[in-house]
Amino acid sequence: MILKFLDLDSQKQNRILNAAMKEFAQKGYKNASTNEIVKEAGISKGLLFHYFAKKKDLFLYLYDYSLEIFTIEFFQRIDLVEKDIFKRIRQMALLKIDLIKKHPELYNFLYKAIIEDTPEVKEDLEQKNKQLLTNGYAKIFRDIEVKKFKETIDTDKVINIVIWTIEGFSNQILEKIKSQYPNELHYEKISKELDVYLKFLESAFYK
Amino acid sequence: MILKFLDLDSQKQNRILNAAMKEFAQKGYKNASTNEIVKEAGISKGLLFHYFAKKKDLFLYLYDYSLEIFTIEFFQRIDLVEKDIFKRIRQMALLKIDLIKKHPELYNFLYKAIIEDTPEVKEDLEQKNKQLLTNGYAKIFRDIEVKKFKETIDTDKVINIVIWTIEGFSNQILEKIKSQYPNELHYEKISKELDVYLKFLESAFYK
Amino acid sequence: MILKFLDLDSQKQNRILNAAMKEFAQKGYKNASTNEIVKEAGISKGLLFHYFAKKKDLFLYLYDYSLEIFTIEFFQRIDLVEKDIFKRIRQMALLKIDLIKKHPELYNFLYKAIIEDTPEVKEDLEQKNKQLLTNGYAKIFRDIEVKKFKETIDTDKVINIVIWTIEGFSNQILEKIKSQYPNELHYEKISKELDVYLKFLESAFYK
Amino acid sequence: MILKFLDLDSQKQNRILNAAMKEFAQKGYKNASTNEIVKEAGISKGLLFHYFAKKKDLFLYLYDYSLEIFTIEFFQRIDLVEKDIFKRIRQMALLKIDLIKKHPELYNFLYKAIIEDTPEVKEDLEQKNKQLLTNGYAKIFRDIEVKKFKETIDTDKVINIVIWTIEGFSNQILEKIKSQYPNELHYEKISKELDVYLKFLESAFYK
DNA sequence: CATGAATGAGCGTTCATTCAT
DNA sequence: AATGAATGAACGCTCATTCAT
Numbered sequence: 007m008i009l010k011f012l013d014l015d016s017q018k019q020n021r022i023l024n025a026a027m028k029e030f031a032q033k034g035y036k037n038a039s040t041n042e043i044v045k046e047a048g049i050s051k052g053l054l055f056h057y058f059a060k061k062k063d064l065f066l067y068l069y070d071y072s073l074e075i076f077t078i079e080f081f082q083r084i085d086l087v088e089k090d091i092f093k094r095i096r097q098m099a100l101l102k103i104d105l106i107k108k109h110p111e112l113y114n115f116l117y118k119a120i121i122e123d124t125p126e127v128k129e130d131l132e133q134k135n136k137q138l139l140t141n142g143y144a145k146i147f148r149d150i151e152v153k154k155f156k157e158t159i160d161t162d163k164v165i166n167i168v169i170w171t172i173e174g175f176s177n178q179i180l181e182k183i184k185s186q187y188p189n190e191l192h193y194e195k196i197s198k199e200l201d202v203y204l205k206f207l208e209s210a211f212y213k
Numbered sequence: 214m215i216l217k218f219l220d221l222d223s224q225k226q227n228r229i230l231n232a233a234m235k236e237f238a239q240k241g242y243k244n245a246s247t248n249e250i251v252k253e254a255g256i257s258k259g260l261l262f263h264y265f266a267k268k269k270d271l272f273l274y275l276y277d278y279s280l281e282i283f284t285i286e287f288f289q290r291i292d293l294v295e296k297d298i299f300k301r302i303r304q305m306a307l308l309k310i311d312l313i314k315k316h317p318e319l320y321n322f323l324y325k326a327i328i329e330d331t332p333e334v335k336e337d338l339e340q341k342n343k344q345l346l347t348n349g350y351a352k353i354f355r356d357i358e359v360k361k362f363k364e365t366i367d368t369d370k371v372i373n374i375v376i377w378t379i380e381g382f383s384n385q386i387l388e389k390i391k392s393q394y395p396n397e398l399h400y401e402k403i404s405k406e407l408d409v410y411l412k413f414l415e416s417a418f419y420k
Numbered sequence: 421m422i423l424k425f426l427d428l429d430s431q432k433q434n435r436i437l438n439a440a441m442k443e444f445a446q447k448g449y450k451n452a453s454t455n456e457i458v459k460e461a462g463i464s465k466g467l468l469f470h471y472f473a474k475k476k477d478l479f480l481y482l483y484d485y486s487l488e489i490f491t492i493e494f495f496q497r498i499d500l501v502e503k504d505i506f507k508r509i510r511q512m513a514l515l516k517i518d519l520i521k522k523h524p525e526l527y528n529f530l531y532k533a534i535i536e537d538t539p540e541v542k543e544d545l546e547q548k549n550k551q552l553l554t555n556g557y558a559k560i561f562r563d564i565e566v567k568k569f570k571e572t573i574d575t576d577k578v579i580n581i582v583i584w585t586i587e588g589f590s591n592q593i594l595e596k597i598k599s600q601y602p603n604e605l606h607y608e609k610i611s612k613e614l615d616v617y618l619k620f621l622e623s624a625f626y627k
Numbered sequence: 628m629i630l631k632f633l634d635l636d637s638q639k640q641n642r643i644l645n646a647a648m649k650e651f652a653q654k655g656y657k658n659a660s661t662n663e664i665v666k667e668a669g670i671s672k673g674l675l676f677h678y679f680a681k682k683k684d685l686f687l688y689l690y691d692y693s694l695e696i697f698t699i700e701f702f703q704r705i706d707l708v709e710k711d712i713f714k715r716i717r718q719m720a721l722l723k724i725d726l727i728k729k730h731p732e733l734y735n736f737l738y739k740a741i742i743e744d745t746p747e748v749k750e751d752l753e754q755k756n757k758q759l760l761t762n763g764y765a766k767i768f769r770d771i772e773v774k775k776f777k778e779t780i781d782t783d784k785v786i787n788i789v790i791w792t793i794e795g796f797s798n799q800i801l802e803k804i805k806s807q808y809p810n811e812l813h814y815e816k817i818s819k820e821l822d823v824y825l826k827f828l829e830s831a832f833y834k
Numbered sequence: 835c836a837t838g839a840a841t842g843a844g845c846g847t848t849c850a851t852t853c854a855t
Numbered sequence: 856a857a858t859g860a861a862t863g864a865a866c867g868c869t870c871a872t873t874c875a876t
Contacts, residue, residue, distance in 0.1 A: 010859085010860080014860090032330065032332065033243075033330055033331065033332065034241065034243075034330045034331075036241075036243065036244050037243045037244075037330070037331055039844085039845075039846090040845085040846065040847090041844080041845080041846090049861080049862095050861060050862045050863065051846090051847085051862085051863070051864095052847095052848085052849080052860095052861065052862055052863065053860070053861055053862075055846085055847065055848075056859095056860070056861075059847090060846080060847080061846065061847090118330065121328055123241070124244070159413075160409065163409060163410060163413065164413070166378075166381060166382075166385075166410075167374075167378050167381075167410065167413065167414070169381070170377045170378050170380065170381025170382070171373075171374050171377050171378065173377065173381065174373060174374075174376070174377025174380065174381075175373075175377070178373075202367065202370055203370060203373075203374065206366070206370065206371065206374065206417075206418075207374070207417075209417075210413075210414075210416075210417030210418070211413075211417070217835095246869090246870075246871090247870075247871060247872085248870075248871095256836085256837095257836060257837045257838060258837080258838060258839095258871095258872090259835095259836060259837050259838065259873085259874085260835080260836055260837075262871085262872065262873080263835075263836075266872090267871080267872080268871060268872085424838085424839080428839090446744065446746065447657075447744055447745065447746065448655070448657075448744045448745075450655075450657065450658055451657045451658075451744070451745055453865080453866075453867090454866085454867060454868085455865080455866080455867090463840080463841095464840060464841045464842065465841085465842070465843095465867090465868085466839095466840065466841055466842065466868090466869080466870080467839070467840055467841075469867085469868060469869075470838095470839070470840075473868090474867080474868080475867065475868090532744065535742060537655070538658075573827075574823065577823060577824060577827065578827070580792075580795060580796075580799075580824075581788075581792050581795075581824065581827065581828070583795070584791045584792050584794065584795025584796070585787075585788050585791050585792065587791065587795065588787060588788075588790070588791025588794065588795075589787070589791070592787075616781065616784055617784060617787075617788065620780070620784065620785070620788065620831075620832075621788070621831075623831075624827075624828075624830075624831030624832070625827075625831070631856090660848090660849075660850095661849075661850060661851085662849075662850095670857085670858095671857060671858045671859060672850095672851090672858080672859060672860095673852085673853085673856095673857060673858050673859065674856080674857055674858075676850085676851065676852080677856075677857075680851090681850080681851080682849095682850060682851085836876100837874105837875100837876080838874105838875105838876100839873105839874090839875090839876105840872100840873080840874085840875100841870105841871105841872085841873075841874100842870100842871105842872100843869105843870100843871105844868100844869085844870090845867100845868080845869075845870100846866105846867100846868095847865100847866080847867095848864105848865085848866075849862105849863100849864095849865095849866100850862105850863105850864100851861100851862085851863100852860105852861080852862075853858105853859105853860090853861085853862100854858100854859105854860090854861100855857100855858080855859100855860100
């Protein structure tokens with residue numbers, strides 16, 4: 007059934023995917039209306055269900071689809087040879103921001119999907135996420151170089167501080183991207199501000 | 214209309230408020246059922262709409278109500294005489310955890326309300342939150358003692374790092390409260406772990 | 421829920437029951453439209469589901485309801501003291517025809533319900549019917565007087581012939597009631613024609 | 628349009644007819660799915676509607692088709708030279724059972740079609756059946772030999788009793804075929820039991 | 835003040851039928 | 856001839872909101 011969808015010309019595919027992602031991102035799974043989706047996509051109600059038997063199928067397909075695009079591009083571009091945590095995390099944060107700028111709809115959809123709690127889809131999402139997290143995040147910090155840290159330091163806690171700081175910083179940026187002055191945000195400037203934070207932390211925790 | 218509600222004997226008021234908060238927290242705005250609320254509160258459908266003309270009114274009233282309780286208690290108990298950021302933030306984090314333990318229903322409701330996505334109420338919530346953030350958070354750190362910081366340091370950024378770290382830590386705790394081992398979490402232990410993080414940061418940023 | 425329905429003033433109850441029976445009888449369970457039912461009953465869509473949570477509940481309620489009316493009146497009026505099969509069956513046939521004339525909608529509904537094969541309701545109906553048949557039909561012929569039959573005769577087969585003849589006769593009458601000349605059918609005339617059949621059979625099988 | 632269908636190679640015709648009869652017999656007119664039919668027949672949706680403009684056309688064509696096969700074979704094999712009603716009816720009953728065994732799909736389809744209630748096709752079917760009954764059944768008993776009956780007897784009524792008995796008997800057999808012990812039913816045994824009934828009636832009504 | 839019967843727009847889903855290819 | 860993508864009306868059902876009592 008989804009195979010039929012994949013045979014469509016990609017323009018129409020995208021119209022449907024974008025309409026659906028937008029609706030789900032805006033209203034969450036349950037409140038999202040298939041009526042709105044087809045209206046926005048410019049197709050008939052019947053056609054949507056010709057491709058996706060159920061609303062849930064559409065939602066989970068979108069989740070897989072957008073996650074795949076994100077993760078594939080992420081892992082292609084991340085340099086895992088770099089073992090220094092500050093350099094590694096610097097890369098990741100900038101890459102993340104770049105990906106979001108490049109695919110804002112995907113990001114909005116995913117962001118919302120991750121906190122989705124409608125019972126109908128929650129379990130399926132959690133299953134998918136469990137794999138993701140064990141495959142993903144953990145792996146990324148497994149091979150970090152530890153010897154540069156001050157000896158007295160509890161490494162796990164330091165890594166947490168670094169991650170939380172970078173998350174806080176990213177969210178601040180994203181908040182600006184979303185709401186207010188998206189155009190004022192230049193890669194250069196973000197990159198520089200990020201460096202300030204990382205320098206702080208580096209000088210604090212490295213020998 | 215809501216004035217009528219405030220004239221009710223407070224026992225009935227509470228039955229209604231609790232029933233509604235529980236339902237909204239569990240299912241989100243749109244999926245929350247007024248039928249369930251009146252059933253749980255032991256009142257008739259008509260009566261609910263006698264006090265709150267629309268579901269939205271009830272929801273927004275609950276939001277104001279629970280936020281007010283939280284903020285009032287928060288500002289009553291926080292010691293603004295303490296100017297040391299680490300001591301101040303330590304207080305705040307522990308106070309927050311304490312408030313959540315004391316009013317879990319309010320917290321659950323607020324937590325869910327903040328990420329509410331239903332277009333009908335989203336805008337109203339964002340408006341309220343904007344005020345809150347500019348009135349609240351910022352104010353708290355305005356009068357922080359700056360002279361203990363190393364001179365080379367950009368104070369605003371340091372404050373951010375501290376806040377983000379504490380937020381990350383709190384979320385980690387709350388995650389554990391919600392899902393896994395709520396009983397293993399003793400105030401003592403949390404307090405100690407928090408201190409470890411704060412010591413790190415203090416030794417990094419103070420002279 | 422159905423309790424609410426039973427509290428309605430009986431005029432409205434009947435409007436709903438009749439509309440529903442008519443629709444189910446005409447189109448069968450699956451094809452019957454709740455839209456048509458509410459239109460015919462002059463109520464809103466919501467109200468129907470206020471009384472009967474599901475279409476199936478409405479259908480099964482109607483089945484119980486109409487069956488009960490039929491069986492109660494049937495067993496009240498049948499004279500089980502009469503042991504002669506021909507007299508007994510004469511009574512029954514005339515009683516049946518009388519009941520159908522009195523409650524034609526109930527009969528049409530039941531007649532159709534009995535041959536209903538929609539999987540959703542088939543099993544429930546069969547369960548109900550199993551009880552009915554073992555309680556009903558069998559019981560009626562259990563205590564028939566056998567000694568008047570010619571000795572050479574297989575009594576079970578004779579009873580079958582009598583039953584089938586009476587069924588055939590009844591159906592012929594009902595066919596006329598339904599389609600063509602319902603007014604020409606007077607109880608007297610039917611009764612006389614029935615007697616002719618029974619006399620035939622009596623003279624054939626009795627000593 | 629149907630002419631086009633008749634030009635098809637007969638293998639494909641049969642695939643379509645069988646698929647459609649099976650689906651209609653199983654689910655009734657309205658619930659039968661054209662999707663299932665084309666899937667089972669191995670043709671495309673479009674093609675079905677190329678041959679039969681509407682579902683209804685297909686259904687009515689099937690009805691005519693299967694009825695014709697039955698009636699033609701029936702009248703070919705029935706011996707209208709035999710004027711004795713008991714011998715004639717014996718033939719007919721056994722022939723009927725034989726035909727059903729030979730063309731069970733046709734029979735199942737027809738059996739279901741006859742009690743079809745969907746308003747869309749009900750009227751058309753009734754029209755066809757009216758012709759059938761006046762052309763068919765009546766004709767068969769028109770030339771029955773009457774002189775062997777006891778003089779006091781109303782011949783029409785006797786014929787009815789015989790027909791109804793045989794119908795009752797057949798239905799009993801078919802009930803068994805369908806539900807319970809289809810393998811226990813041997814032609815021999817059925818034939819003998821039928822004879823018992825006919826002997827009864829013969830001895831009762833013949834001089 | 836308090837009830838709960840009543841409304842009707844909206845939901846996700848199905849399916850015979852059409853039509854461009 | 857043959858395909859199957861595309862349509863849209865209809866389905867059973869839900870639920871915030873209204874209103875007569």
